[in-house]
Amino acid sequence: MSEPILGMRFAVLFLAAGIVPNPLDIRFQKVSGLSMTVDTTPLPEGGQNLYTQQLPTGISHGNLVLERGMVVGSPLVLEFEATMSLFRFAPCNVLVSLLSEDKVPLAAWLFLRAFPVKWSTSDLDAEPAILIDTMELAYGRMQVMRV
Numbered sequence: 001m002s003e004p005i006l007g008m009r010f011a012v013l014f015l016a017a018g019i020v021p022n023p024l025d026i027r028f029q030k031v032s033g034l035s036m037t038v039d040t041t042p043l044p045e046g047g048q049n050l051y052t053q054q055l056p057t058g059i060s061h062g063n064l065v066l067e068r069g070m071v072v073g074s075p076l077v078l079e080f081e082a083t084m085s086l087f088r089f090a091p092c093n094v095l096v097s098l099l100s101e102d103k104v105p106l107a108a109w110l111f112l113r114a115f116p117v118k119w120s121t122s123d124l125d126a127e128p129a130i131l132i133d134t135m136e137l138a139y140g141r142m143q144v145m146r147v
Contacts, residue, residue: 005098005106005107007098009098009099009100009101009103010028010031010096010097010098010099011026011027011096011097011099012025012026012027012028012031012066012094012095012096012097013026013094013095013096013097014076014092014093014094015092015093015094015095016090016092016093022074022075022076024071024073024074024075024076025071025074025075025076027068028066028067028068029067029068029069029132030065030066030067030068031064031065031066031067031096032064032065032067033061033062033063033064033065033136034064034096034109034142035061035062036059036060036061036142036144037059037060037061038056038058038059039056039057039058039059039060040054040055040056040057041054041055041057042054042055043055061139061142063117063118063136063137063138063139064094064096064111064114064136064137064139065134065135065136065137066134066135066136066137067132067133067134067135068132068133068135069130069131069132069133070121070130070131070132070133071133076135077133079116080116080119080135083115083116084116084119089115089116090115091113091114091115091140092113092114092115093110093111093112093113093114094110094111094114094137094139095108095109095110095111096108096109096111106146107144107145107146108144108145109142109143109144109145110142110143110145111137111139111141111142112139112140112141112142112143113139113140113141114137114138114139114140115137115138115139116135116136116137117136117137117138118134118135118136119133119134119135119136120133120134121133121134122134
C-alpha cells in the first residue's frame with residue numbers, strides 16, 4: 001500500500017526563452033489554482049419535465065496564485081513591475097512540480113502562456129511578521145502530468 005503524498009515539497013519554474021530559472025524565483029510558500037472545470041449548458045429534454053441533459057461546452061480554470069516572502073532583486077519581480085507599470089507583457093510557461101522526500105518529481109502542472117494579472121503585498125504591521133507577496137497569473141492552458 002502506498003503512502004499518502006504530502007503537498008509540502010514543490011518547486012515553481014518560470015520557463016522563459018530557455019533561460020535557466022533564477023534560484024530566487026523557484027521557492028514559494030504556497031501555490032493555489034491547480035484546478036480545471038468542464039463547463040456545461042443545460043438542454044431541456046423534449047417532453048420531460050423531470051430532468052435536463054448537460055452538454056459540455058468547454059474547459060475553464062481560475063488563475064495560478066503564488067505566495068512567498070518578499071524578495072528584493074528578483075527577475076520575476078522585475079517582470080511583474082514591467083507588466084503593472086508599463087503594461088508590457090512577456091508570457092512564459094510555468095512548471096509547478098510536486099516533489100518526493102528525495103526531490104524526485106511525482107506530479108507536475110504546466111501552465112502555458114502565463115502572464116501576471118495581480119500582484120499584492122501583505123499589510124504592513126508593527127507586529128513582527130514575514131511580508132508576503134502574492135502573485136496571480138492568468139494562462140492559456142494547463143497540462144496535468146502525473147509520473
